[in-house]
Structure formats: C-alpha cells, structure tokens
Amino acid sequence: MYDRLQKHESITERYPLFLEYVKGYMDSKLPSVSNYANFSALVYDFFDDVNWAGFYLVKDDVLYLGPFQGKPACTEIRLGSGVCGTSAQMKKTLIVKDTSTFEGHIVCDSASRSEIVIPLIKNGVLIGVLDIDSPLLNRFTDQDRETLEKAVVFLIDIL
Numbered sequence: 801m802y803d804r805l806q807k808h809e810s811i812t813e814r815y816p817l818f819l820e821y822v823k824g825y826m827d828s829k830l831p832s833v834s835n836y837a838n839f840s841a842l843v844y845d846f847f848d849d850v851n852w853a854g855f856y857l858v859k860d861d862v863l864y865l866g867p868f869q870g871k872p873a874c875t876e877i878r879l880g881s882g883v884c885g886t887s888a889q890m891k892k893t894l895i896v897k898d899t900s901t902f903e904g905h906i907v908c909d910s911a912s913r914s915e916i917v918i919p920l921i922k923n924g925v926l927i928g929v930l931d932i933d934s935p936l937l938n939r940f941t942d943q944d945r946e947t948l949e950k951a952v953v954f955l956i957d958i959l
C-alpha cells in the first residue's frame with residue numbers, strides 16, 4: 801500500500817524517499833503508460849506547490865499529452881514551441897522562474913507561474929519530456945532539478 805509518510809516533511813528526508821519510491825514503483829514488465837502514470841503521481845505527491853506534473857511523448861516529431869496529474873492540458877506541442885518543445889529540441893532541462901517572461905510559453909493552466917521541463921532521452925533518442933508547473937514564482941531549484949533528473953534516469957532505464 802502506498803503511504804507517503806507525512807512525517808517526512810523536510811526536503812532532505814523527502815527527496816531521497818521520493819527516489820526510493822520511484823525505484824520501487826517503476827517496473828520494466830509493465831506497459832510504459834503505467835510507469836508514466838505512477839511516476840507523475842509520485843511527483844505530484846512528493847513535490848510541494850505543484851499544480852501540474854506529467855508527460856508529453858514524441859510521436860511523428862510532435863509532443864502529445866501523456867499521463868499526468870492536474871487540470872486538463874493542451875494535447876499537442878510542436879518541437880521548438882513553448883517550454884516543453886524548447887527543452888525537447890535542446891535536449892536540455894529548462895527551469896523557467898517566471899513563465900510570463902518566457903517568449904512562446906504555452907498557457908495550459910493560468911495558475912502556473914513557474915515551470916521545469918526535463919527531456920527524456922533513451923539511447924540518444926528523444927522520447928518525450930517531463931513537465932512540472934507551480935503556481936509560485938521561482939519554485940524550482942537546482943536541488944529539484946538534480947532529484948528529478950535522477951528519477952528520470954530510473955524511469956528511462958526500465959522503459
């Protein structure tokens with residue numbers, strides 16, 4: 801049974817625990833969609849002040865909405881478009897401190913003020929992005945990036 805253990809309130813305790821849960825839940829025997837779904841649920845539960853967490857997955861050079869937690873979102877993003885498409889094209893994690901200053905930012909939930917996008921690259925090939933939004937300005941730190949990039953490595957490894 802899943803229990804996030806509410807007493808782990810400090811990030812120093814919670815982020816290592818998040819990585820343990822990711823390792824525990826990711827399962828190479830499952831269809832990818834099941835792993836993406838549980839991964840997004842773990843991010844949504846473990847990270848404070850997050851209003852959207854989920855995946856866009858590449859098909860025919862377009863990012864299509866995948867499993868996520870949060871409000872309904874836009875379903876297609878072109879490579880190079882918005883924060884997700886830019887991160888995908890650059891194959892690089894992007895942290896946007898203030899989405900209103902990012903030219904071409906695609907608004908899905910007007911509550912979102914800052915965002916982190918991490919590309920998923922398997923054997924050198926882009927397969928999608930992990931996108932996380934916050935209603936707070938400047939929410940995402942280098943510690944968030946490091947933790948999420950480690951978690952994405954576990955995920956990609958079992959896909």
Ligand code: SME
Nearest residue numbers: 873882883884905906908
């Ligand atoms: N803001 C993203 C679009 C996806 S939603 O935030 C879920 C972007 O600019 O690519």
